[in-house]
Amino acid sequence: MLVGFEDIQRKLLFRNGATVEYGRGSKYVYGKLYCKTTELKKHRSKKSGQHVTDDVINFCESQGIVREEFTLKSRFLLQNGLAFLGAITDELLKEVYMDRTQLQRLEAVKYDDFNHLPRHLKATYVSWKYGFPL
Secondary structure, three states: OEEEEOOOOOEEEOOOOOEEEEOOOOOOEEEEEEEHHHHHHHHHOOHHHOOOOHHHHHHHHHHOOEEEEEEEOHHHHHHOOOOOHHHOOHHHHHHHHHHHOOEEEHHHOOOOOOOOOOHHHHHHHHHHHOOOOO
């Protein structure tokens, strides 16, 4: 299960508590992480999301699926020789992802100090840590 986030300079936790945005306003890279279950439920009420079944939503919820998206801005692309589509390879995309990702495996989190979290997130963390249903 993927969970923790590196400490990054500009980050914003959305009101829904399920989306973290970082790099807004950057001329280099903008990204966001979000809980796929919350997003699927939100879009299901729209015509474009009506094809999503309960099985898919339940799977995402039970597995804790998180999605991460990047927008590579023109300055980043130019400085890294990626201004032309032909210059971009799968290997290069993987390298950019590994350099830029804000996800880390839970086992890699080496501290247990979450005092900086808002109260409602502390409660969620403690519930999760001790195995209470979320």
